[in-house]
Amino acid sequence: MTILQLIFYAFSVVAVFxxxxxxGSSNPVRGALFLVLTFFAMAGIWMILHAEFLALILVLVYxxxxxxxxxxxxxxxSVSRVSLQEGFVRYLPIxxxxxxxxxxxxxMVLGPKQFGLLQMPIPALKPADYSNIASLGMVLYTQYVYPxxxxxxxxxxxxxxAISLTHRAGKRHKSQKISAQISVRAKDRxxxxxxxxxxxxxxxxxxxx
Amino acid sequence: xDQLFLVSIIVAKIIVIVVxxxxxxxYLTYFERKVIGYMQxxxxxxxxxxxxxxxxxxDVLKLILKEIxxxxxxxxxxxxxxxxxxxxxxxxxxAVIPFDKINVLANINAGVLYSLSLSSLGVYGIMxxxxxxxxxxxxxxxxxxxxxxxxxxxAMGFAxxxxxxxxxxxxxxxxxxxxxxxxxxxxxxxxxxxxxVYWISGVAETNRAPFDVAEGETEIVxxxxxxxxxxxxxxxxLAEYANMILISTLIAVLFLGGWLSPFEGIPVLxxxxxxxxxxxxxxxxxxxxxxxxxxxxATFPRYRYDQIMRLGWKILxxxxxxxxxxxxxxxxxxxxxxxxx
Numbered sequence: 001m002t003i004l005q006l007i008f009y010a011f012s013v014v015a016v017f018x019x020x021x022x023x024g025s026s027n028p029v030r031g032a033l034f035l036v037l038t039f040f041a042m043a044g045i046w047m048i049l050h051a052e053f054l055a056l057i058l059v060l061v062y063x064x065x066x067x068x069x070x071x072x073x074x075x076x077x078s079v080s081r082v083s084l085q086e087g088f089v090r091y092l093p094i095x096x097x098x099x100x101x102x103x104x105x106x107x108m109v110l111g112p113k114q115f116g117l118l119q120m121p122i123p124a125l126k127p128a129d130y131s132n133i134a135s136l137g138m139v140l141y142t143q144y145v146y147p148x149x150x151x152x153x154x155x156x157x158x159x160x161x162a163i164s165l166t167h168r169a170g171k172r173h174k175s176q177k178i179s180a181q182i183s184v185r186a187k188d189r190x191x192x193x194x195x196x197x198x199x200x201x202x203x204x205x206x207x208x209x
Numbered sequence: 210x211d212q213l214f215l216v217s218i219i220v221a222k223i224i225v226i227v228v229x230x231x232x233x234x235x236y237l238t239y240f241e242r243k244v245i246g247y248m249q250x251x252x253x254x255x256x257x258x259x260x261x262x263x264x265x266x267x268d269v270l271k272l273i274l275k276e277i278x279x280x281x282x283x284x285x286x287x288x289x290x291x292x293x294x295x296x297x298x299x300x301x302x303x304a305v306i307p308f309d310k311i312n313v314l315a316n317i318n319a320g321v322l323y324s325l326s327l328s329s330l331g332v333y334g335i336m337x338x339x340x341x342x343x344x345x346x347x348x349x350x351x352x353x354x355x356x357x358x359x360x361x362x363x364a365m366g367f368a369x370x371x372x373x374x375x376x377x378x379x380x381x382x383x384x385x386x387x388x389x390x391x392x393x394x395x396x397x398x399x400x401x402x403x404x405x406v407y408w409i410s411g412v413a414e415t416n417r418a419p420f421d422v423a424e425g426e427t428e429i430v431x432x433x434x435x436x437x438x439x440x441x442x443x444x445x446x447l448a449e450y451a452n453m454i455l456i457s458t459l460i461a462v463l464f465l466g467g468w469l470s471p472f473e474g475i476p477v478l479x480x481x482x483x484x485x486x487x488x489x490x491x492x493x494x495x496x497x498x499x500x501x502x503x504x505x506x507a508t509f510p511r512y513r514y515d516q517i518m519r520l521g522w523k524i525l526x527x528x529x530x531x532x533x534x535x536x537x538x539x540x541x542x543x544x545x546x547x548x549x550x
Contacts, residue, residue: 003212029340030287033287033337036333052317052318052319053319053322056319056322056323056326057322059326059329059330060322060325060326060329060366063326063329063330063333064326064329064330064332064362065329065359065362068329068332068333068336068355068358068359069355069359071336071340071355072336072352072355072356075336075340075348075351075352076352131318132318132319133318133319133379176515178516178519
């Protein structure tokens with residue numbers, strides 16, 4: 001076994017184990033953290049495949065941004081352990097059916113028949129100056145430029161929809177009026193009153209004697 | 210045997226970088242207290258050693274000797290692993306920094322992306338710490354840190370896109386070489402708005418004043434690390450300062466030509482300073498940005514939380530978007546010494 005294989009198996013074990021723990025852990029926050037670990041291990045495997053751009057984008061986008069938001073939401077939920085576990089026995093047959101179906105489908109489509117060494121020989125090692133990013137950009141902006149642009153527009157639509165669904169300016173909506181806050185000057189808040197100083201005509205009575 | 214030799218050389222390089230970094234962090238804390246002290250007409254630490262020079266070591270000793278208190282209702286495993294994640298991401302970011310024309314630990318193709326993704330991983334240390342502590346203040350700190358780092362990462366990423374477009378590479382050495390030719394060829398000039406955006410988001414990314422709402426002493430005690438003590442706290446502290454130095458170095462590399470000499474292209478001075486090794490220039494540029502970090506901290510009050518979000522989303526991100534379009538036109542029209550192909 002070479003060092004590369006050792007690294008591959010280490011990452012795979014971590015990926016499979018943490019993927020199982022995502023659904024297996026009783027605490028949703030731990031589940032989300034295990035999902036982070038899965039992404040991380042997958043990024044490691046992609047790195048071995050010389051797909052450094054995809055691996056780093058996976059870490060940057062999914063681990064760095066998407067999962068942070070997920071955690072953000074999950075941390076604020078207070079799901080009790082009991083409510084998560086109730087109904088487990090009742091729904092077990094349905095769970096089992098769904099899991100078996102999906103597993104069977106995956107084995108049928110992704111088995112060694114389709115992805116064995118005969119169908120997918122080991123790719124030749126690229127030269128040292130080969131840039132994964134440049135070739136990806138080439139393919140993305142020439143061959144697949146229309147699907148790429150269409151998906152970009154689709155995402156933009158999703159952003160607009162998400163914002164318009166959540167951001168409702170109404171009567172009950174309170175917000176900071178930034179322009180009013182910035183345009184405040186000292187004289188709006190503070191008035192200086194000029195008063196002639198009082199001079200006591202006789203020695204005042206409240207001085208401590 | 211050959212592989213073993215290779216691995217031991219890499220390990221030796223890592224040790225050199227980490228030891229140098231830890232010493233810099235130790236003296237950065239001393240430097241910070243001195244600088245802020247003088248800015249506030251105080252003297253700062255001056256008891257331990259000549260001029261207080263051994264103060265960092267006294268602090269380290271104190272933190273090591275202190276007990277690590279584990280909150281009973283905390284999540285033990287995550288509570289312990291959170292500071293480790295913080296320090297690990299802070300140290301791993303140094304792997305791709307070029308110190309010299311040849312001296313770099315890993316000269317990888319996607320270096321810029323690597324450093325960006327590691328800086329985005331750093332938030333996990335904070336979030337896990339905040340959640341595992343099982344404390345309201347820590348939780349608020351974690352949520353603030355998460356929202357803040359997501360917002361400023363976008364601006365930071367767009368600023369980096371500008372640099373990548375100008376150098377047409379994601380490799381740090383190529384980016385530095387693309388800036389060669391003297392002070393006016395460095396990217397701070399053609400990418401000035403992006404330079405400012407990157408700088409501001411860098412300060413926000415490291416949770417330093419005036420963006421330190423994740424700690425916010427006056428509002429949430431100490432934020433995410435309120436339950437930590439002893440060496441566990443020291444790791445967070447270390448990670449924060451290591452990140453400060455890392456961000457300063459990254460600004461120097463991306464916008465100020467990294468290890469390039471500022472006298473390049475000037476007839477007499479270039480020859481006069483040719484003997485200076487590149488790492489000295491890099492350190493000088495880095496030191497400037499680190500000083501500005503401290504200067505900002507001593508000058509500005511903390512931002513209000515909604516103002517931080519507004520600055521990130523409504524000012525910094527639009528600025529980067531506009532400037533990327535401007536830059537794209539400049540590249541198409543082959544403008545200046547910067548975008549000429």
